Amino acid sequence: MMQYKEEKEAKKEAFRKYLESSGVLDALTKVLVALYEQNDKPSSALEFIQQKLGGPSASEYEKLQAEMSNLQIKYDELVAEHQETCKELEEHKNSHATAMASTKESIDGEAHKDGF
Known part of the structure; x- marks a missing residue:
């Protein structure tokens, strides 16, 4: 003890x-x-x-909390917008790659016709 x-x-x-x-x-x-x-x-x-x-005082703390909440909402919106933009970019890349492959195939096909 x-x-x-x-x-x-x-x-x-x-x-x-x-x-x-x-x-x-x-x-x-x-x-x-x-x-x-x-x-x-x-x-x-x-x-x-x-x-x-x-x-901070109680009122300043409440203002900071509200500001933080608003900034979190804005951040979430920007992240969602960024993800959507990345998705669109990826789709454009894929469609461009597909178009380039299609163009190459048609050029190769015509070259074979012409005897090249």
């Missing part, structure tokens, strides 16, 4: 050191101090923290 508590404490300490060395503790402390020092507290503390940490 004692060993479990020691392992748990060691994990907590390792995580704390990780947060400290990566700058997370400093960033969170600064943001929380800024929130504390606000004379007029924001209606949403979470949104305040997100903005201070560089994240």
Whole structure:
């Protein structure tokens, strides 16, 4: 039982050191101090923290989601258009190859008639 508590404490300490060395503790402390020092507290503390940490606000996030959705639709349309264009190109290549083979056969056939 004692060993479990020691392992748990060691994990907590390792995580704390990780947060400290990566700058997370400093960033969170600064943001929380800024929130504390606000004379007029924001209606949403979470949104305040997100903005201070560089994240989008809820309305900006919704706009970005809508933009991403519109771009995904446009992307899907362009991919479908590209596939259709590739299909048409392949059909043109095949019809051209068929026409060239037919022309070659008729030229070869006439050459045999003429004795060449």
